[in-house]
Amino acid sequence: MKSLVQGYIRVMDGLAEWIGRFAMCLIYVMIAVLLFDVFSDKALGKVQNWTLETAQFTLAAFYFLAGPKTLKDEGHVRLDLIYSHLSPRGRAIIDSITIWIVIFYLGVLLWGGISSLHYSWITNQRLPSLWAPSLVPIKVLMNVCIALMILQCIAIFFRDVLRIREGDAR
Amino acid sequence: MSPEAIALVMFAGMIVLMLTGQRIFAMIGAVAAASALALYGNSAAELPFNAVFKLFSWYALLTLPLFIFMGHMMAKSGIAEDLYRMMHVWCGKLPGGLAMGTIFLMVIISAINGLSVAGLAIGSAIALPEMLRRGYDKVLITGVVQGGSTLGILLPPSVVMVLFSVIARQPVSELWLAGVLPGLMMAAVFAIYVYVRVKLNPSLAPKLSDEELNMPLREKILLLKAGIAPVVIFLLMIGLFVMGYTNLLESSAVGATAATVAAAWKRRLNFKLLVEAAHETMSVTAMFMWIVLGALAFSAVFDGIGAVRAIENIFIHNWELSPWAVIILMQLSFIVMGMFLDDTAMLVIVAPLYIPLVQRLDLGIDHQMAWFGILYTITCQIAYVTPPFGYNLFLMRGMAPKEITLIDIYRSIIPFALMMVLCIVLLMIFPQIATWLPSYFRG
Amino acid sequence: RAQAPIRWRLQTYAGPSLGEHVIKRQVDAFNAAANGEMEIELYYADQLVPTSELFRALQNGTLDAIQSDEATMAAPVDISVFGGYFPFASRFSPDVGAMFMYYGLDEIWKEAYADIENVTYLSTGAWDPLHIFTVNKPIRSLADLNGLRVFGVPTAGRFLSRYGLIPVTVPWDDVEVALRTGDLDGVAWCGFTEMYAMGWADICKYALANSITGAWFGSYYVNTQSWEKVPPHLQQLYRSTIDQSHYYRLIWYWGGEAKLRVEGEKMELTEIPSQEWAQVVKDAQSFWDEVAQESPRAARVVEIFKKYASDMEKAGYPYR
Numbered sequence: 064m065k066s067l068v069q070g071y072i073r074v075m076d077g078l079a080e081w082i083g084r085f086a087m088c089l090i091y092v093m094i095a096v097l098l099f100d101v102f103s104d105k106a107l108g109k110v111q112n113w114t115l116e117t118a119q120f121t122l123a124a125f126y127f128l129a130g131p132k133t134l135k136d137e138g139h140v141r142l143d144l145i146y147s148h149l150s151p152r153g154r155a156i157i158d159s160i161t162i163w164i165v166i167f168y169l170g171v172l173l174w175g176g177i178s179s180l181h182y183s184w185i186t187n188q189r190l191p192s193l194w195a196p197s198l199v200p201i202k203v204l205m206n207v208c209i210a211l212m213i214l215q216c217i218a219i220f221f222r223d224v225l226r227i228r229e230g231d232a233r
Numbered sequence: 234m235s236p237e238a239i240a241l242v243m244f245a246g247m248i249v250l251m252l253t254g255q256r257i258f259a260m261i262g263a264v265a266a267a268s269a270l271a272l273y274g275n276s277a278a279e280l281p282f283n284a285v286f287k288l289f290s291w292y293a294l295l296t297l298p299l300f301i302f303m304g305h306m307m308a309k310s311g312i313a314e315d316l317y318r319m320m321h322v323w324c325g326k327l328p329g330g331l332a333m334g335t336i337f338l339m340v341i342i343s344a345i346n347g348l349s350v351a352g353l354a355i356g357s358a359i360a361l362p363e364m365l366r367r368g369y370d371k372v373l374i375t376g377v378v379q380g381g382s383t384l385g386i387l388l389p390p391s392v393v394m395v396l397f398s399v400i401a402r403q404p405v406s407e408l409w410l411a412g413v414l415p416g417l418m419m420a421a422v423f424a425i426y427v428y429v430r431v432k433l434n435p436s437l438a439p440k441l442s443d444e445e446l447n448m449p450l451r452e453k454i455l456l457l458k459a460g461i462a463p464v465v466i467f468l469l470m471i472g473l474f475v476m477g478y479t480n481l482l483e484s485s486a487v488g489a490t491a492a493t494v495a496a497a498w499k500r501r502l503n504f505k506l507l508v509e510a511a512h513e514t515m516s517v518t519a520m521f522m523w524i525v526l527g528a529l530a531f532s533a534v535f536d537g538i539g540a541v542r543a544i545e546n547i548f549i550h551n552w553e554l555s556p557w558a559v560i561i562l563m564q565l566s567f568i569v570m571g572m573f574l575d576d577t578a579m580l581v582i583v584a585p586l587y588i589p590l591v592q593r594l595d596l597g598i599d600h601q602m603a604w605f606g607i608l609y610t611i612t613c614q615i616a617y618v619t620p621p622f623g624y625n626l627f628l629m630r631g632m633a634p635k636e637i638t639l640i641d642i643y644r645s646i647i648p649f650a651l652m653m654v655l656c657i658v659l660l661m662i663f664p665q666i667a668t669w670l671p672s673y674f675r676g
Numbered sequence: 677r678a679q680a681p682i683r684w685r686l687q688t689y690a691g692p693s694l695g696e697h698v699i700k701r702q703v704d705a706f707n708a709a710a711n712g713e714m715e716i717e718l719y720y721a722d723q724l725v726p727t728s729e730l731f732r733a734l735q736n737g738t739l740d741a742i743q744s745d746e747a748t749m750a751a752p753v754d755i756s757v758f759g760g761y762f763p764f765a766s767r768f769s770p771d772v773g774a775m776f777m778y779y780g781l782d783e784i785w786k787e788a789y790a791d792i793e794n795v796t797y798l799s800t801g802a803w804d805p806l807h808i809f810t811v812n813k814p815i816r817s818l819a820d821l822n823g824l825r826v827f828g829v830p831t832a833g834r835f836l837s838r839y840g841l842i843p844v845t846v847p848w849d850d851v852e853v854a855l856r857t858g859d860l861d862g863v864a865w866c867g868f869t870e871m872y873a874m875g876w877a878d879i880c881k882y883a884l885a886n887s888i889t890g891a892w893f894g895s896y897y898v899n900t901q902s903w904e905k906v907p908p909h910l911q912q913l914y915r916s917t918i919d920q921s922h923y924y925r926l927i928w929y930w931g932g933e934a935k936l937r938v939e940g941e942k943m944e945l946t947e948i949p950s951q952e953w954a955q956v957v958k959d960a961q962s963f964w965d966e967v968a969q970e971s972p973r974a975a976r977v978v979e980i981f982k983k984y985a986s987d988m989e990k991a992g993y994p995y996r
């Protein structure tokens with residue numbers, strides 16, 4: 064059982080790391096798109112109507128793909144007024160309970176996300192603009208990322224439980 | 234339940250959940266999701282997710298990763314080391330010269346990056362060890378670095394002002410212009426403080442030996458070259474933007490590129506730095522954006538129950554407050570909330586309540602929202618350095634040299650937080666300090 | 677009777693200042709007349725849900741009612757391109773109502789929305805005309821459109837690009853700044869009333885008197901389940917206040933636009949010579965034909981536009 068759980072944690076961490084590595088590069092995509100926009104507009108006198116929306120999609124992809132890795136790497140802010148005074152084991156106990164509140168939020172996001180994606184899919188929803196890109200691809204990506212974040216939270220839960228058990232054994 | 238009661242329950246629930254120490258973004262989001270479902274039923278399940286698409290119309294947010302990237306690139310480009318050497322030689326002779334020079338260094342760093350992190354990193358990695366080695370008082374210089382680095386959000390470019398202008402629907406350029414003089418004023422107040430303290434007690438800052446500073450004038454002047462790169466970056470980024478040649482987004486892309494070019498010019502650019510900068514940008518951006526996402530869902534529900542009208546009723550009708558009393562109360566609430574809350578979350582939650590109200594107040598100030606934005610930015614600076622929750626505090630703990638203890642850090646910020654409050658008071662008495670520059674450029 | 681009132685959430689496409697005229701009066705009137713039996717809570721643009729998700733939110737019941745044009749919220753129907761500013765669909769604002777009442781647009785609209793689950797279409801009215809406003813480049817001939825960077829509604833932008841006008845995508849909130857900084861040369865987004873109301877008239881010096889269309893089509897929709905829970909007398913009240921809103925808006929825009937053209941001092945009026953403009957109106961026909969290809973229902977709408985335009989020509993003064 065324990066090795067199964069550890070295996071799960073390893074797989075999730077690996078996945079989060081791997082996706083995060085890929086997501087990192089998107090900052091350079093954003094810079095490139097915007098520089099092209101400046102260059103095309105100021106130097107060539109050609110206005111690009113796809114660059115702004117592309118940058119927006121890239122930013123959304125950037126922070127959604129970063130989601131699992133940021134959870135894993137403790138990248139999110141916590142209010143540590145009380146938390147910082149607890150022992151590692153105390154933190155693990157509290158976290159193993161409150162992580163389910165994180166999962167609840169992500170669960171509602173996923174619920175809404177899937178419902179919203181379903182609508183985009185059947186109505187072929189596009190952004191109301193000249194370029195009018197479809198919203199389906201970005202919504203698919205967001206939903207996959209939210210699901211991965213939930214799986215990562217479960218890995219975090221397991222890790223906390225293992226930590227509590229180790230504490231008990233000692 | 235009345236709107237006031239629901240608002241109170243939501244707010245209290247959020248504070249309690251955050252006190253558990255779990256990740257803030259999700260605690261805010263969870264309260265939003267739970268109240269949306271409770272108030273509107275299952276059909277509201279899409280509400281938290283929809284926040285993503287609200288962000289699509291806030292394109293100033295696109296500049297966020299670019300400014301974060303630029304700050305990191307710049308901190309690692311070697312520009313700062315050169316600047317420090319210049320400052321060291323030129324200011325070393327003055328009483329408390331290195332500390333005052335550090336404030337000057339922070340002003341320059343602030344002018345080419347949008348957060349306080351870069352200033353803090355540079356200050357604690359380069360300036361602090363040098364000053365400690367020369368026997369400067371550690372509490373004084375820790376305060377200088379902490380307080381000085383917060384100028385990064387008051388002097389343009391500023392990420393905090395981008396977030397404020399996005400939410401208050403104000404032109405970013407106006408806010409950036411409004412921040413220039415208050416930023417310089419605050420730097421001057423810090424410098425005067427250091428000067429006076431050192432004059433009263435010279436042991437706080439031992440004089441540098443003459444041999445150390447002895448160098449031919451030619452070399453001294455050559456050191457000034459260090460200033461060229463920051464000036465060029467500043468002009469490319471802020472100059473073109475304020476003149477209206479590039480828009481905000483374009484200028485942030487130009488700034489990110491310029492910082493990268495500067496790193497290449499200093500021969501610091503390599504694959505490792507590119508990866509590191511991308512990684513840093515990703516984690517900070519993700520942290521910001523997920524808080525904005527949770528807080529936006531929260532404020533949509535808050536808006537939905539009519540909390541704005543409730544607050545307005547309380548302030549204007551129940552308590553019969555004068556416009557100035559309302560402004561002062563808002564600043565106080567910002568300062569208190571800023572102690573506990575992340576500033577982005579604070580802004581996204583409180584701004585929709587306060588900003589419509591401020592717009593309606595008749596204070597007789599031109600560019601009133603820009604002025605209010607500056608007051609708000611200073612309260613964020615205070616929030617950054619005050620316990621229990623402050624970004625600079627967190628970072629300082631990680632970055633400061635070993636001999637600086639947590640107690641030193643906490644003690645060091647008290648005078649600087651008070652000076653920031655003093656600046657708020659000065660800006661309330663003389664709003665022109667903030668509004669003169671935007672009026673001059675924009676009429 | 678101590679029965680709790682029926683509560684509705686209505687979100688509009690408009691922000692608070694404009695919403696004051698285009699919807700708030702109606703909601704206030706409805707709430708007063710409903711006498712505590714029903715209460716509508718009004719939300720402005722992006723307040724509860726982002727405008728791009730407006731239709732979806734209505735369908736799943738987050739909202740009970742909405743007021744918007746179909747183009748902005750991308751309604752999932754094959755006629756959404758006509759909601760909002762469709763080039764030269766109307767010359768005057770009463771044309772909109774006339775085409776719905778006498779020429780059968782109302783039937784086509786009902787039919788289109790009958791296919792959509794859980795959404796009931798109620799009514800369409802006329803909004804303001806579409807003009808081009810420029811900061812410092814007056815438009816006095818078609819050639820002046822060439823190279824102008826203009827923020828505007830997508831459909832009109834698509835049409836006007838054939839004259840070299842460059843439609844530029846900027847988020848709505850940044851339009852003012854972009855006009856000031858010269859990033860935009862002008863806007864083709866609204867009529868005079870809104871230019872003044874939004875403060876854009878303070879930045880733009882010139883207004884092209886020729887209108888690209890006389891009025892846009894705005895509509896009311898309700899969530900079907902919510903609608904069915906409302907007793908008939910309140911349904912009637914809601915419909916009546918919609919008509920009241922249509923009436924008020926028609927007059928407010930019609931009279932207000934003329935007043936600002938004559939008395940407004942912030943912008944100078946310019947005109948495109950009538951021969952050149954006649955060519956533009958003719959070009960619109962080919963644009964209509966392009967759109968008619970998109971679906972049989974779109975073809976029927978275009979057919980009505982054509983019939984109506986030619987009837988009005990025949991009717992002569994004062995119709996054309």
Ligand code: NA
Pocket residue numbers: 342343344345346347348384385386387388389390391
């Ligand atoms: Na700055």
Ligand code: NA
Pocket residue numbers: 571572573574615616617618619620621622623624
């Ligand atoms: Na704080």
